[in-house]
Amino acid sequence: GQQVMQIPQYQHVQEGEDFTTYCNSSTTLSNIQWYKQRPGGHPVFLIQLVKSGEVKKQKRLTFQFGEAKKNSSLHITATQTTDVGTYFCAGLRGYSTLTFGKGTMLLVSP
């Protein structure tokens, strides 16, 4: 079945440092989605990437979808304490169900 791998599992940064999480699928995806889950909260949709090589920005967050539509990354510039949480990528093949990666837990120290 479809697998979505995500690295690193955990990262601890100082406020102001950059952060990147990477997502890799075993199969070509029709789209990839990113979610953020704050501690004690539920996953919240951030963005969806559909096109090969697509890059989207949301303020300090930059999302990329690979040319082969099998990998993606989320980069946060100059992290803030409000960025704390677990970031999940989720791959969609066709119109089937989403497959979530294991997530990257981000801890930001002030």
Next chain:
Amino acid sequence: SAVISQKPSRDICQRGTSLTIQCQVDSQVTMMFWYRQQPGQSLTLIATANQGSEATYESGFVIDKFPISRPNLTFSTLTVSNMSPEDSSIYLCSVRGTGREQYFGPGTRLTVT
């Protein structure tokens, strides 16, 4: 986006008992999804619930253990039956948006003792 509520928000249950979790959406949706998230883990899809038909279960999940009802387009229930401590988890319902993104309810935190 959809607004989703779940009841109960948390519960502590004895092994061998059952718990029914309710999910209410503020708009009519065709498909509702039930996920399980074990502590510190990712989200695992249990089943997809369509109104008017049997739920579709993912590998490793069976109807006898996780019966689902979907009586209308805004409501669904998931029952966790004959619970064991391994069922301790967060159970989340979700719906799909127009762009195939998913919106999640606040979750039900279940502890089985």
